[in-house]
Every structure is written in structure tokens, then in C-alpha cells.
Amino acid sequence: xxxxxxxxxxxxxxxxxxxxxxxxxxxxxxxxxxxxxxxxxxxxxxxxxxxxxxxxxxxxxxxxxxxxxxxxxxxxxxxxxxxxxxxxxxxxxxxxxxxxxxxxxxxxxxxxxxxxxxxxxxxxxxxxxxxxxxxxxxxxxxxxxxxxxxxxxxxxxxxxxxxxxxxxxxxxxxxxxxxxxxxxxxxxxxxxxxxxxxxxxxxxxxxxxxxxxxxxxxxxxxxxxxxxxxxxxxxxxx
Amino acid sequence: xxxxxxxxxxxxxxxxxxxxxxxxxxxxxxxxxxxxxxxxxxxxxxxxxxxxxxxxxxxxxxxxxxxxxxxxxxxxxxxxxxxxxxxxxxxxxxxxxxxxxxxxxxxxxxxxxxxxxxxxxxxxxxxxxxxxxxxxxxxxxxxxxxxxxxxxxxxxxxxxxxxxxxxxxxxxxxxxxxxxxxxxxxxxxxxxxxxxxxxxxxxxxxxxxxxxxxxxxxxxxxxxxxxxxxxxxxxxxxxxxxxxxxxxxxxxxxxxxxxxxxxxxxxx
Numbered sequence: 001x002x003x004x005x006x007x008x009x010x011x012x013x014x015x016x017x018x019x020x021x022x023x024x025x026x027x028x029x030x031x032x033x034x035x036x037x038x039x040x041x042x043x044x045x046x047x048x049x050x051x052x053x054x055x056x057x058x059x060x061x062x063x064x065x066x067x068x069x070x071x072x073x074x075x076x077x078x079x080x081x082x083x084x085x086x087x088x089x090x091x092x093x094x095x096x097x098x099x100x101x102x103x104x105x106x107x108x109x110x111x112x113x114x115x116x117x118x119x120x121x122x123x124x125x126x127x128x129x130x131x132x133x134x135x136x137x138x139x140x141x142x143x144x145x146x147x148x149x150x151x152x153x154x155x156x157x158x159x160x161x162x163x164x165x166x167x168x169x170x171x172x173x174x175x176x177x178x179x180x181x182x183x184x185x186x187x188x189x190x191x192x193x194x195x196x197x198x199x200x201x202x203x204x205x206x207x208x209x210x211x212x213x214x215x216x217x218x219x220x221x222x223x224x225x226x227x228x229x230x231x232x233x234x235x236x237x238x
Numbered sequence: 239x240x241x242x243x244x245x246x247x248x249x250x251x252x253x254x255x256x257x258x259x260x261x262x263x264x265x266x267x268x269x270x271x272x273x274x275x276x277x278x279x280x281x282x283x284x285x286x287x288x289x290x291x292x293x294x295x296x297x298x299x300x301x302x303x304x305x306x307x308x309x310x311x312x313x314x315x316x317x318x319x320x321x322x323x324x325x326x327x328x329x330x331x332x333x334x335x336x337x338x339x340x341x342x343x344x345x346x347x348x349x350x351x352x353x354x355x356x357x358x359x360x361x362x363x364x365x366x367x368x369x370x371x372x373x374x375x376x377x378x379x380x381x382x383x384x385x386x387x388x389x390x391x392x393x394x395x396x397x398x399x400x401x402x403x404x405x406x407x408x409x410x411x412x413x414x415x416x417x418x419x420x421x422x423x424x425x426x427x428x429x430x431x432x433x434x435x436x437x438x439x440x441x442x443x444x445x446x447x448x449x450x451x452x453x454x455x456x457x458x459x460x461x462x463x464x465x466x467x468x469x470x471x472x473x474x475x476x477x478x479x480x481x482x483x484x485x486x487x488x489x490x491x492x493x494x495x496x497x498x499x500x501x502x503x504x505x506x
Binding site: 057059060061062063103104105107108109144145146147148202203204206207208209210211213 | 267379413443
């Protein structure tokens, strides 16, 4: 529950985060923020590499964790070597590295997500939460253009679409970046879990038809990890 | 779709057999373990009827009951039947050696498929020879319009059949690149017939490319096709190496001769 005049900051649920009367300063979506997001995402993927691969072994080629880890390590190494990039340029560069370094469907899909999100941010040095939402939507659009997936197909989209809906809702309710990303992260986790009873309609898992039921989608799971990292970058433990 | 057997009965089939078959299909879904009540509900049967059918199937080893939960699942006889289907499949049997040698020649995965309605059924799959973990795709069904193995077969069907296949729209996209416009598919089929191979660029799965050629029988009919499938970064389509297309075509020709196709029929 929340409402105007509560002791917690605007749009912040009671009992979570700061307990101060002063609303937290809006975290800027600057280069530091974006780099923190990517680094944290890479750590998160690395820590869950075997788990992701295990999920993939049930309905895919058992290489998802390995591919994602290799890709994100390459992204972190590449970004460490360049300075002075705007947030958008950092994401574009990360996206290109993923497309080039990650095999299978994950490279093109996650790579285009970051690439198009970055392109949407443009040259802005400190885009706001609204701009970040637009960027993430552009990223979702890229994934759907490539994969033709809609919600319910047991793919990345099943975690990402509800996450962005939650992000937007939180902003419309007056939430700040940390609220929006926190809500997005939990919606993505739920979305990933919700893929378990689904029958895959896209990707290699769809070859299994009804046998794909009962397994959590690895791509949706990775998406939840990425959004968890985003929430942490925004200062909200997810 | 009617869940009881009424529709099937009207077509002159036997209701109890139809029901038993549908029980097996329900149990073949996912990791299904279902109780009698759930099965009866899903198929719109009386519980007693479902129970009788399950007991009969159990006696034949086609379903089995978990002693702890009393739930039913598919039984071991189903695996024997599945294997028997594959063992008796002539194209699959004759393709084993050809597929192995094609896979090692090009260093990629090879699949053999047959047309089954509007989908291609994979009857044989040789893993990419790189020791990586891969999922066995035998038994997978892929819409014909979205994959090279499907287009390689359909392109060589009779005119009326092709027309019927193309008329069976709408075609679902499996990726953003899947051809779904019947006119575009028709053009693609004409191209297949001209080149002797079908090439599909990330239309089934993002990041994957497939090159396939048709296999003919003694009547010159396309009985299936064989294709190489792999990551776009290695098989890049724009300049799909003529050596790869040649390898696929030569393999399909050899397999066609094994299937009894004359020299003229084993064209392409």
C-alpha cells in the first residue's frame, strides 16, 4: 500500500528501503549507472551459469548459461577498455559484442535488445527513468521483430513484457527509478516462473511440443537476472 | 473440437479405440502424471469409463500407475512402439549412413524429415560432430513453410498438391524472418526447384540456417529430404558456399538411388 504523505519516499512501499522523510534523490541513468548495470548483470549471469545451462538442457542445447556467460564477460572486458561513452553508446556497444560473441539465438536476441535500447537513448548524458523505459521498450521491440514471439510463447518476452508493464505502472503511480526497476525485476522473476506450465511455440524448445511443458524457459530466466541487476544498479535490492 | 468421441464415431471409427488413443496423447503431454479423475475430466468421460480404458491400457503395458500416487503415466510399451516406427521407416533406415557421412563431411548437424500434413516430421538427426551437448530432434514437428527440409519436399510435389499446401494459410511466423505470404512462399518453392536445394535463413530458429535437398523414390515422388542445419555465423546464407549445397545435393541423390529412384528421378 502506498499513498501521498506516507513517511516513506514517494512511490516507495512502507518498510522497504530508506526510512527517511526525505525522498531519495532520483538516481540518474548516467554512464556510471549503466556500467554498474552491465557489470552486475555479468556477475549475475556468471553466478547462475550452471543453473541456466541446466534449464536449457531440459528443452534446448544445454549451452545457454555458457553462451551468456561468455558473451557478458566479453562485454565487460570490452567496455573496460573504453572511456567517455554516453549511456546509450555503452548499451549499443554491449549489444554489438553480444551479437558477435554469443552463438545460438541468445546472441542476436539479447544483443539486439541492448543495441536498440542504447540507440533509443541516443546521446543523452543523463536520460531519466521515462527515457530508460522507452529504451527498454525499444529493446523488447527488437526481440519481437527478430523472434516474432508474443507473450505465452515461453520465451524472453514472457519475462520482459510484464517487467516493462510493471516499470511503467510504477512510474505512472509516481514512483522513482528504484521503484520502477524493483517492480520490473519482480515481475520478470514471476514471468520467468510462469513459463513453466507453458508449451513452447518458438525456438528449439517448440520442437518438443507438449514435452516442453513443465520446464522454466532459460531465456526468460536470464531476462529476470538482467532486470534484477538493473534494480540493484538503481539502488533497490531485488 | 468435441472432446468426446462423437465426432470420431460419426466418421465410422470405434469410440473406445478413439478414447484410448486420446488418453495416450494426454499422457504424452509434458511430464504428465494424471489421476483417473483428471483424465476423465480432460476427455469428458465418465470416471468409470476412463478407469476401464486405463486398466486395459495398463494390461498392455501402454500406461502404468505410480504405486505411491496412483497417478498414471505412459508405459514402456510406448517406447517400443516409437522405436518400431523409426526402425520400420524406410527413408530413415536408408539415410543413417548417408547422414553420418554428410555430417562429418561438412562438420554440422544433419536432419532427415518427411512430410506429415502441414508439418515436417524429423525421422533422423545426426548431431553436429563437435562433442557438444545437443538435443535429439527426432520426433520434432516443424511447419513445412518455415524450414528448408519442408520446402525441399513441397517444391517437388505435384502442382495440385503444392497449390493445396499454399492455400492452407495463414502461415504462422516462427521468427521475424519466416516467410508467411503464400505468394512469397510460391516464389521460394520455384527457386528451390530451380536450384535443387532449399535454403532457409533463420526462419525456424533465430541464429540458425538450413540447406536441404529432396529425396525421391522409385516413382520419382519426393519421399522426404535431408538437410544440413547450423549457426548462421558458420553457414552464412548470402554466400552459402556452393560446396555445402553440392554436398547436400550429392547426398540426397545418393540416398534417392538407395530408395530406388532412377537416374532421372534422382535429379536436383
